[in-house]
Amino acid sequence: MDKRESKIPLVRFPEFKEGWEHKQLNELLKVSKKKNTDLKYSKEEVLSVSGELGIVNQIEHLGRSYAGESVHNYGVVENGDIVYTKSPLKENPYGIIKLNKGVPGIVSTLYAVYKLKDNNADGEFIEHYFSLDANTNRYLRPLVRKGAKNDMKINNEYVLHDRIFVPKKEEQKRIAHFFNVIDTKINQLKEKHNLLQEYKKGVMQKIFTQEIRFKKEDGSDFADWVTNKKLKTYAKFYSGGTPRTTNKAFYEGNIPFIKSGEINSDYTEQFISKEGLDNSSAKMVNKGDLLYALYGATSGEVGISKINGAINQAVLCIRSDEFDKNYLLGYLEYFKKSIVGKYLQGGQGNLSADIVKSLKIPKPVIEEQEKISNILTKIDKKIIVVNNEIEDLKTYKKALLQQMFCY
Known part of the structure; x- marks a missing residue:
C-alpha cells in the first residue's frame, strides 16, 4: 500500500504538534x-x-x-x-x-x-x-x-x-497512560460490582436457609414458612410458541418476540405481527411478569419482564397472588445452579414447565416475603447503579478512542 500523508487526531494533548x-x-x-x-x-x-x-x-x-x-x-x-x-x-x-x-x-x-x-x-x-x-x-x-x-x-x-x-513514541505513551487510567477506573467499578453480587449471594443464603428471619412491625415473629407444597399450588403458568417461519408476514409486526436469552432485556432482536400472534401459540406477557428460561444456554435463568411482548415455547411465565414476585425471583435466582444441576445432565438440555411447577419453594407469609423482597431490591438497585457507571465509562472511553486516534 502507498504511504498516505500524515494526519492529526480530532482530540489531542496540546503539547504535541507533529502529524501522525x-x-x-x-x-x-x-x-x-x-x-x-x-x-x-x-x-x-x-x-x-x-x-x-x-x-x-x-x-x-x-x-x-x-x-x-x-x-x-x-x-x-x-x-x-x-x-x-x-x-x-x-x-x-x-x-x-x-x-x-x-x-x-x-x-x-x-x-x-x-x-x-x-x-x-x-x-x-x-x-x-x-x-x-x-x-x-x-x-x-x-x-x-x-x-x-x-x-x-x-x-x-x-x-x-x-x-x-x-505518532512519535512519546505521544503514544501519553495516550496509553490516559486510557490506562480510564481502564483502572472501569476495573475498580467491575470489582465493586462483583463484590455487591457476592454480598447479595451471601444475604440470599442466610435468608433462604432461614439463618436470619424478619420480624413483624410490633417485634413479634412471623409464622413458620410452608415448605412442603409445590409451586403449582400457588401459581399459574403458561409458555408460548413460534409463528411459522415460512410466513414472512408473521414477522413484520411491532410486537416484541421475547426469546429465552432476552427475559432480562428491554429489547428483542425479533418482532412478530398481530397476525403471527393470532395464528400461533405465542402468548403475550406484560411488563412486570416473572419469566423463566426453559431451553438452551440460558436454562434456569429468571427475570422480570421489562416490556410487553410475546413469548415462545422456551419461556415460561409465572403468575401468583401468594408469592411476592421479587421474593420468587430471588429464590429461583439463588437456587438456579442446584435446579439445573439436578434436572439437566451436565447442565445441558432443557427444563420443562412440569419441573418448575413441581419445585417445592418455601413460602413465608406475604408480609415477610415483602421484607425479603425490599432487601434484595435495594441491593439490586446498587448493582444496577454500578453497572450503569461501568457502561457510561465504557461509552466515554469508546468516544475518546474514536477521536484520539487517526484512521
Whole structure:
C-alpha cells in the first residue's frame, strides 16, 4: 500500500504538534519465533486471548486446559508481547489483537506472537488502538482469507503488511497512560460490582436457609414458612410458541418476540405481527411478569419482564397472588445452579414447565416475603447503579478512542 500523508487526531494533548505517520505495522512489530522447544512451560501455563479480559491463563479462564498432547511447538509469550488470535469472535470475525500484561506463558499455533520494535512502538498504545472492534476489523479484513471451516488463512508475517497512523513514541505513551487510567477506573467499578453480587449471594443464603428471619412491625415473629407444597399450588403458568417461519408476514409486526436469552432485556432482536400472534401459540406477557428460561444456554435463568411482548415455547411465565414476585425471583435466582444441576445432565438440555411447577419453594407469609423482597431490591438497585457507571465509562472511553486516534 502507498504511504498516505500524515494526519492529526480530532482530540489531542496540546503539547504535541507533529502529524501522525502512516506506518506499516512491521515498522512497529516483528514476528517472535521463540518456541517452547525446551518445554520450559507446561500445559498449566497455556494462555488464552479473551476479547474482554485480554491475555489470561487458559485454565483460570476456561476451567481446563485445551492444549494438545505436546506443547513443545507452542509459541512463547513474554510480558509485553503482542498476540494475534486467528480465530473468529462474534464482534471480531477476523480475530483480535492483545498485549500480554501478565505472566509469561505459551500459546498454540492458532496465535501469532510479536515483539515490539522499541524505538518506534509502545505496546499499550497498540493494544488501545486495536481495542476498538472497528479498528481491528478494518485492519484485518483486507489481509485475512477465510478457509472452508471459517479458519484464518494468513501467515504471521503478512499480518504486519498493512498500515496504521501512529505518532512519535512519546505521544503514544501519553495516550496509553490516559486510557490506562480510564481502564483502572472501569476495573475498580467491575470489582465493586462483583463484590455487591457476592454480598447479595451471601444475604440470599442466610435468608433462604432461614439463618436470619424478619420480624413483624410490633417485634413479634412471623409464622413458620410452608415448605412442603409445590409451586403449582400457588401459581399459574403458561409458555408460548413460534409463528411459522415460512410466513414472512408473521414477522413484520411491532410486537416484541421475547426469546429465552432476552427475559432480562428491554429489547428483542425479533418482532412478530398481530397476525403471527393470532395464528400461533405465542402468548403475550406484560411488563412486570416473572419469566423463566426453559431451553438452551440460558436454562434456569429468571427475570422480570421489562416490556410487553410475546413469548415462545422456551419461556415460561409465572403468575401468583401468594408469592411476592421479587421474593420468587430471588429464590429461583439463588437456587438456579442446584435446579439445573439436578434436572439437566451436565447442565445441558432443557427444563420443562412440569419441573418448575413441581419445585417445592418455601413460602413465608406475604408480609415477610415483602421484607425479603425490599432487601434484595435495594441491593439490586446498587448493582444496577454500578453497572450503569461501568457502561457510561465504557461509552466515554469508546468516544475518546474514536477521536484520539487517526484512521
